Amino acid sequence: MAAVMECVVTLAGHTPTLADIVRETTVPRATVHAIVSELADLGWLERHDDLTISLGPAFLATARAAVDSDPLADAARPALERLVADTDSVAFFARRLDDDTITVVEYCTPAGRPAPATDGWAEPGRPVRLRPPICREFIAWANEAARVAWVNRAPEADRERLRAVLAEVRRRGYSIERITDDHRSVIDTLAALDTMPGALRDRVRNLLGELSTIDYLDAELTDDAEVGAVTIGAPITDDADRVVGAIVACPHTTMSGRALKRWGETTSEAARRASVYFYNHRL
Known part of the structure; x- marks a missing residue:
């Protein structure tokens, strides 16, 4: 899970697809799909109609709170x-x-x-x-x-x-x-x-x-x-x-x-x- 989040953060300017994450992390596609689904449910990632994946509102709110402290x-x-x-x-x-x-x-x-x-x-x-x-x-x-x-x-x-x-x-x-x-x-x-x-x-x-x-x-x-x-x-x-x-x-x-x-x-x-x-x- 950590590897997937790190990959999406690193590629935030590129807005990666599931295939990009699989290639960058070398984690099996089925595993990446399950992790992305779970993180999307938590609001840490967001999936889009064009199949790209971005940081979700819950993650961004947590990051902002961390910056404040x-x-x-x-x-x-x-x-x-x-x-x-x-x-x-x-x-x-x-x-x-x-x-x-x-x-x-x-x-x-x-x-x-x-x-x-x-x-x-x-x-x-x-x-x-x-x-x-x-x-x-x-x-x-x-x-x-x-x-x-x-x-x-x-x-x-x-x-x-x-x-x-x-x-x-x-x-x-x-x-x-x-x-x-x-x-x-x-x-x-x-x-x-x-x-x-x-x-x-x-x-x-x-x-x-x-x-x-x-x-x-x-x-x-x-x-x-x-x-x-x-x-x-x-x-x-x-x-x-x-x-x-x-x-x-x-x-x-x-x-x-x-x-x-x-x-x-x-x-x-x-x-x-x-x-x-x-x-x-x-x-």
Whole structure:
């Protein structure tokens, strides 16, 4: 049962069928069918007319309750709210689910503004695999073996840039997503890469590399340059300096390099406050 739930959570962005679950878990089809039926009766899964299976309302309500009592979310929330007040812009908190997966937990919006419309990989509750070039703030402080493995998942033409970018993110303390909204559909496809045929997976990765320039290097972020940022992400760490989450500001605008650096420093400070709060309240 646990394997089936884990599979549906992992493939939530793909909305799997029974056949997908059988293939991913290697559990016999009859057993998967019985488990899905039982979980659907409990409201933990939901079956649809197109034969796909999604997370059910009972599971989502339980997950939300768990988030509400989550010490990491408790640590991130006040830092997130202060960042939004300081920048007058939307921000969100993401957390690590396991070594290879993160999810967006919640958004925070300036007072008086409607909640942001979310789509693609940044939809709350959706599992996101740590695949290049996204989620650099979760990877930059990992050990060398983890960084190398992450970089090697990218097209070879992007690897030198990614290695330089990870070093730059570690140096300045935050990542910058500089691609435009027109490319978000391509990023969204990354969530399903593990279920694609190999040739198509490689083609999508190569297309992403062609469409976007990954992050900024120091020489590209001069004070007077006009630069654009979709998001700015800074890591939340635990008492062992492991990255367990991230505070992510969402400028969605162009500005001077000087202004972008200030925004990045403000985001990093919010993440540091969340890290200290998390550490102190776990003692």
